Amino acid sequence: MLLQANEAIARGALEAGVIFAAGYPGNPSSEIIETLAKASRDLPIYVEWSVNEKVALEAATGASFAGCRAICSMKQNGVNVVSDFLTNLSLSGTKGGLVLVSCDDPGGISSTNEEDARAFAPLSDIPLLEPSSPQEALDMARWAFDLSETINNIVMIRSVSRLSHSRSDVQVKDLPDFDVQPYFDTKVSFHTFPIVAKHQARHEKLRMAEELFENSPFNFYRGPSRPELLVIGSGCAVDYAIDAIEIMSLWERVGVLKLGTTWPLPRKLLLENLQKSESILFVEDVDPFIETNVKALAAEAARQVGVKTFHGRGSGDFPLCGELGPSHLLEFFGNYFDLDWKDQEFRNKMGSLTKGKIPPREFGFCPGCPHRGSFYAIKTALAWDDRDGFVSGDIGCYTMGIWPTGFNQVKSVHAMGSGSGIACGYGKLEGFGFDQPVITVCGDSTFFHATIPALVNARFNNADILLVVLDNSATAMTGFQPHPGTGKTAMGQPTQPVDIAALCESMGLEVHVGDPYEMKETARRLYDLMQKQGPRVMVLRRKCALVQGREGGFPYDMHVDQSLCVGEECGCGRYCTRIFRCPGLIWDKEKKKAMIDQVICVGCGICAEICPQGAIKKEAKG
């Protein structure tokens, strides 16, 4: 069976008899809950998209306390959100097997940061498992629940983008009968008191885990008995090392100790293997986590294992930041063993042929994306106001407002909901002479996740903030998962939608609702709102273009009347293509006029508004 690693984690959880799953969408983790949600159609399990990661883990913990096996998944940023609960939960301990999955994003391929969430394992004193293939992801997920129940504590599995979004053939086992009767035994309780004693018990649980790890099949050594170089690592980085060893025929000279259980480290196993070689190379993403801890271990045991030369991220042999890839390994081995690994001739040949003439592909909103209209209206309103206003941004597709596709309007982006929190600060600076208008934006899913407390704060402290909710009725960036405003749950059940505008009104905020496709009208409303004080909200509502595309499409056939377009002579400075930047509206290099790319244009029609000559035409589709 060909499974994506995220699907394999979901499968492993099912094979372990999980009946409760919760999470919040985030690349690269989303497919875990999506897979379980799909499975819930045929299996007696419960799956939810929670409002945020903290609530997701809390809900899963409820199931654990009632004796059920539960899983909770998120991306690395989500672990930050759950961390307050997590560091307390690991003191109280758990009952039914409880597993937290963090899918980290080395290189920040689809994130606002690069972060190694493994740090939360030692911080919370919980066991950490790191799969390096879809098969191992499945096997580890299944076993993690046994481990959790053996030590009565939560277990963390950590994947990375490259693994989560890889697919491979895997062997599956049968599913159990999911026959559980949830029951909270009132003779026991789950809290953190007495704190020091619970802290001590938590360390004892870790010690038990370490003993199990010493003989775990997830750790193994492959290579000669006395390798010239011993590679120690985890995750995909180990696969790249093995690939490089194959390519360079180094199995006689290099050994690999692959670790799947990386906190607590299996110390006996490590000491045994450290004696094999004087040179050690660490391969892992992102931080030198194994490296730092093994170095400390080797220092403690120097008399036993001897003096070592260490290589790795922490030792400066690989970059300290960014994703490790196959070329890092090939390059390291090439230098270390003085072998030629590159096809120099071809690279030179290709380089001389391409002459570096490969332009990058700029990030941008999709054709028909409502965010393009929203940011265009925001840009227009801020320009009318002319007090050097700007946008305090948040997390979602609209983060791209920091780039030309969002007209560079967004000037800060951090964590979920932070755009509004930061705006609360600007909103209290007027007394010190601060006069710049600030618009803060957030998407509908982000609104529920973390913006609400900031809005309550704005109301409470009467901060001058103007929040624009970019409501596209989807958690679009991560693949259109439902959220509290959509009226549908993860399992496809109808539910009472939470109305963003009504919720804001109930807080006593001034609320307006608009359509991002009506750019000029929206700009006027925003301009008016900018001149007011106190907390204000404008909800700009329009379905994500990709969802609209699936649900019936768009109303217009677009074309440019090139007899009306006067090209470079216009004085608009190619406004349509240079500024508006829609992939469907392109520049005809031969005629030096605008034109529609009929393969790309979806027919939303909003660009018809921007041409000073009225050359962009929309016609109702026939």
Added chain:
Amino acid sequence: MELNVIITGVGGQGNVLASQVLGNAAVYKGFHVSIGETFGLSQRGGAVMSHVRLFKEPRYSPLIPPNRAHIVVGLEPLETLRIAQDHANPETLFIVNSRPIYPLNVIAGDVDYPDTAWIRQVLEQGGSRLYWLEGTQLAIELGGPIMLNMVMLGALCAIQSFPLETKDIKDILGEIFPQSKLEVNYRALDMGEELISNYEN
């Protein structure tokens, strides 16, 4: 045995689906498969590539090492060139759709899109063989640009050194598409195959 295929293009061209279809068909044929899917920051319009690796023995690594691609299936010319620079070698075979999708920075006039005739020439000289196909045109005739991925998979299956046939792909399409979409996808595969068998330089 190891066969490394890269499918490259732009978000929205059905790249990831094509790699899944290919991977599933290969598993049915008894291969061990590893696919690295690269998703970008945006759902549409960003550069997207998938690494599809077929092995006879169980092996796993989601990324093809530099210069180790045997076949590059390019859904878009510029993205093919980008991949070629890092992943191709003199033995690499290219199957490329000739229709550009212009990046926003090109549309805006910040940078130039390289002349497609030049891209064609570079790929021809850089690898062992280039099939330069009017794939998008054919896809539109079949019902829409989204059919391109199946056209290109059909073309891939017509390559001598590639171990799967269009029949192998057709056999598993039923697991992926609804019944109503099957016929047109079968046709896309067949037409793609014909593009290669009738190819004239």
